Amino acid sequence: MEKIRIIIADDHELILKGISVILRSYPDFEIVGEATNGKEVVALTLQLTPDIVFMDISMPDLSGIEACRQILRHYPDTRIIALSQHEDGEYVYQMLKAGGSGYMLKDSSKEEFGNAIQSVLAGEKYFSAKISEIMITDLMHRKEQENSSDLPPVHITRREKEIIEMIADDLSNQAIGEKLHISQRTVETHRRNIMQKLNVKSVVALLKYAVKHNLISLE
Amino acid sequence: MRLNIGNKLFLSGFIVLFFIILIAVAGDIVVRILKRTSHLIVVEYRELEGIQKVSFSLIQVLSPVKTYMIEGGVKQLSLFQHRITDVTTALDSCETVLTKRHNEEILAGVRNSLVIVDSLGKSLFSKPPNASEQMRILHQMQKIIDNSLAGTQALQIETEEELNEYVRTNEIAILHSTITIILLGIILTFIVLVGGFLVIKKITSPIIQLLDTIYQVKRGDMKAKAEVQSRDEFGELAGAFNSMLERIDEVTVSRNFYNNILNSMFNGLIVTNRQGSITSLNDAAAELLEETKENLTGSSIKDLFADPDDYTKLMEVEQRGGGDILTETTLKSHKEKMIPVLFSASALQDHNGNISGYVIVIHDATEKKKIEQKLDQIRKERTIAINEAEEKERLRIATDLHDGLGQILTSVSFSLENLDSGLPEGSSGLKDDLNQAQEQIKAAISESKRISHNLIPLALKDFGLVPALSHLINQVNQQSSIRFSFDTFNLDKRIDARLEKVLFRICQESVNNILRHSQATKAYIQLIRHEHSIVLGVEDDGIGFHVEEQEKSHSGIGLASIRERISAFGGSLTIQSARGKGTELVIEVPCKTS
Structure with missing residues (x-):
């Protein structure tokens, strides 16, 4: 049976050693190359055309994400799995956007490494357990925001609401400032914020929105 | 005879x-x-x-x-x-x-x-x-x-x-x-x-001679002397005239001496009458005000002040005490140029003790102002630089922790993993110990990540303010009961890296303050990008605090340092809080459209 050819890329020698030892314990896996920076891994990959690349995201010279992009441009079938210590959803997102097949934390266990390789070879995406958690939380958060239709799509702060009310009462900025004990400049800043947030360009549009979303009443 | x-x-x-x-x-x-x-x-x-x-x-x-x-x-x-x-x-x-x-x-x-x-x-x-x-x-x-x-x-x-x-x-x-x-x-x-001719000549000749001498004097030759030709009244006249010339010369010399002093002065000197009309001034004053002496003489000193209120204030003080005042003010030249000056005025008294006018000395404070502005500028730049240095330091430590320590710990974990898989069957006690060690290592890795993340989220550098803040908010929401929400408006592009760091820090500190002191249930954070500025708003429904007290206390919520940093970037900070009414923080910083 053909062995699965793997290239590992990490700028830390110890990590490289560690992972390679883990992988070597699997008889089906063959480590064909090791790289310590982005440029090197791209060159190596293009040269050796492995099946799998374990890519450290934060490497000098070329980031893992960028290296991933470059490799996939030439060999789109290469499975690239991100290795990272970052648990930030953004990193995962970026990696997936670049065409990565999975995202794992470096302190994953031997089994996880094995599972990861199997999954991606089968065409699936693989994520460490923790990463999956984070991704789902993100998703939930986003969905929540989308689904809540009784709240106005844009959140208006307490202060902003007060100011909209006073604008509706036809108070000048100076008067508003005096009433709320803030400077006229701050009132102007709030006004600008409100207009930008609600994406309106005139007071009329602003008030229309406000009425529509029950921020003020028409008395 | x-x-x-x-x-x-x-x-x-x-x-x-x-x-x-x-x-x-x-x-x-x-x-x-x-x-x-x-x-x-x-x-x-x-x-x-x-x-x-x-x-x-x-x-x-x-x-x-x-x-x-x-x-x-x-x-x-x-x-x-x-x-x-x-x-x-x-x-x-x-x-x-x-x-x-x-x-x-x-x-x-x-x-x-x-x-x-x-x-x-x-x-x-x-x-x-x-x-x-x-x-x-x-x-x-x-x-x-x-x-x-x-x-x-x-x-x-x-x-x-x-x-x-x-x-x-x-x-x-x-x-x-x-x-x-x-x-x-x-x-x-x-x-x-x-005979008549001779007589007339005898009479007119000394008169003409005297006239000549007078003309000489008029032309400026103060050393001219009339000839004493005869020993009659004409001779007397010539003699008296000469004494008079000497006297005038003396007076002129002393007047020249004083004029010399006045016009050598570096500071401007203006003398006015009681009503404030300028009666005389020295060269330095005229130069400072970019106008000729002739044009300034007779004009009112009131017109020289950039702010007309300054004049009345000064003159009131003057009339009250009859003493002197020293203050900073701004004068306005004929060409509407603003001139900052140190202004000192004293009452001029005649020999009866009545105030007959004012003597005013003006010292060009443009340099001083420039220096002040420069110092201010330097201070701002220093603050930014210090911030920068701090951030660099933090970044360094965070990176060291994350990449250095973190990596080492990870490789230890790998070693342990290998050890685990290499253990023969039956050594369950050893396996347990090993598993425990692995857990501890994982915990260590986690902790180092946490510390490093607290110092500076690497995502900020790599991806920008918005993702970093989102991540922060998410984390906080997981860890506390306070419900934080975060919105951004018009922030598609990244902004100046230093500004990103400052805003992130301020947000981080505000969030910490809310967590620690506010006892709030909800908090709302918004970032709004305008054409030339960016606004950060943090609002909570907590118990509020006394703004002035906190600003003064050094161990407080670091409002002063936030203000300092914001002002270094040319921005402004408004904080509104009262007991029981919650807190609202609005920060606006000018931002180039990059």
């Missing part, structure tokens, strides 16, 4: 008078001469008249006789005697007038002849008219009379000759006199002219 001008003039007058008298005397002499000659003429004329009378009367004698001889008549005898008497009378009067020069004998002869004629006549008249006898007597009488007539004729000629001579003499005398008088007149005129 001091000759004064009066005396001199008097003297000149005398000389003129002398010559006038001279002419008068000459005239008198001439008149006398003429009088004499004319007198002589008169005398001769009288003589001539007398002689002619005699002649005439003699001629008349015979006519009555002739008439008697023709007509007869007694009348003729008396007439004849009349005529004889006439001759006698004429002779008498002629004798009186005849001068001794002439021949007296002639007249005596005539007299004698007359007697004879008389007697002949008488005889003629006594005889009866006998023509031949009478004719003979007549002829005798005629002869005698003719003789006499010849005599008188001779006398007459003599007299006429004398007369002519005197007339000639007279004419000559007149001629000479005229010439003399004219000559004298000319000489006198000449003398008066010359």
Whole structure:
């Protein structure tokens, strides 16, 4: 049976050693190359055309994400799995956007490494357990925001609401400032914020929105 | 003896008078001469008249006789005697007038002849008219009379000759006199002219000289001196004038000295009257205000102040104390240029102690202001630099932790993993220990990540403010009961890296404050991007706090440091909070459209 050819890329020698030892314990896996920076891994990959690349995201010279992009441009079938210590959803997102097949934390266990390789070879995406958690939380958060239709799509702060009310009462900025004990400049800043947030360009549009979303009443 | 001008003039007058008298005397002499000659003429004329009378009367004698001889008549005898008497009378009067020069004998002869004629006549008249006898007597009488007539004729000629001579003499005398008088007149005129000229010169020359000296002085030559030419009043005048010049020179020297001081001053000096109208100023003041001295003199100092209120404030203080004030203010030049100055004013008192005006010294504070602004600028830059350094430090530590320590721990974990898989079956106790060690290592890795993330989320550098903040909010939401929400508006592009870091930090600190102090249930964080600025808003519904107190306290929520950092970027911070009403923080920072 053909062995699965793997290239590992990490700028830390110890990590490289560690992972390679883990992988070597699997008889089906063959480590064909090791790289310590982005440029090197791209060159190596293009040269050796492995099946799998374990890519450290934060490497000098070329980031893992960028290296991933470059490799996939030439060999789109290469499975690239991100290795990272970052648990930030953004990193995962970026990696997936670049065409990565999975995202794992470096302190994953031997089994996880094995599972990861199997999954991606089968065409699936693989994520460490923790990463999956984070991704789902993100998703939930986003969905929540989308689904809540009784709240106005844009959140208006307490202060902003007060100011909209006073604008509706036809108070000048100076008067508003005096009433709320803030400077006229701050009132102007709030006004600008409100207009930008609600994406309106005139007071009329602003008030229309406000009425529509029950921020003020028409008395 | 001091000759004064009066005396001199008097003297000149005398000389003129002398010559006038001279002419008068000459005239008198001439008149006398003429009088004499004319007198002589008169005398001769009288003589001539007398002689002619005699002649005439003699001629008349015979006519009555002739008439008697023709007509007869007694009348003729008396007439004849009349005529004889006439001759006698004429002779008498002629004798009186005849001068001794002439021949007296002639007249005596005539007299004698007359007697004879008389007697002949008488005889003629006594005889009866006998023509031949009478004719003979007549002829005798005629002869005698003719003789006499010849005599008188001779006398007459003599007299006429004398007369002519005197007339000639007279004419000559007149001629000479005229010439003399004219000559004298000319000489006198000449003398008066010359003399007058000299006198005038004598008088006007020192006056002109004095005028010249005055003109010299007027042109600026203070060392000019009038000549003291004579020892009269003019000399005195020249001398006095010279002393006056010396005095003026002295005064000018001291005035120049003071002017020199005033105009050498570096600071501007302005003197005004009580109403604030500028009466004088030095070069430095004019230069500072970019205007000529002439234009500024007479103008009101009120117009020089950029803020008219400053003037009234200053003047009030002035009038209150009469002392001095020293303050910073801004003046405005004619070209509307703003000039920051140090301004000091004192009251000017006259010798009665009344305030007659103000003395103002202005010191150009432009440099000072520039330096102040520069210091301010440096401070701002330093703050930013310090922040930068802090951030770098944090980044370094975070990176070291995350990449360095973290990696090492990870590789340890790998080693343990390998160890685990390499363990023979049955060594469960060892396996347990190993698993425990692995857990601990995982925990260590987690902890180092957490620490590093707290220092600085690497996502901030790599992906920007919005993802970093989202992540932060998500984490916080997981860890606390407070419900944080986060919105961004118009933030598609990344902004200046330093600004990102500052805003992130401020947000982080605000969130921490809310977690620690606010006891809030909800909090809302928004980032809004405007055309030229970015706004960060943090609002919570907690218990609020006393803003001023917190700002003053150093161990507080670091409001002061937040304000400092924001102001270094040119931004502004508004914080509104009150007990029980929650807190609202609005930060606006100018942001270039990158």
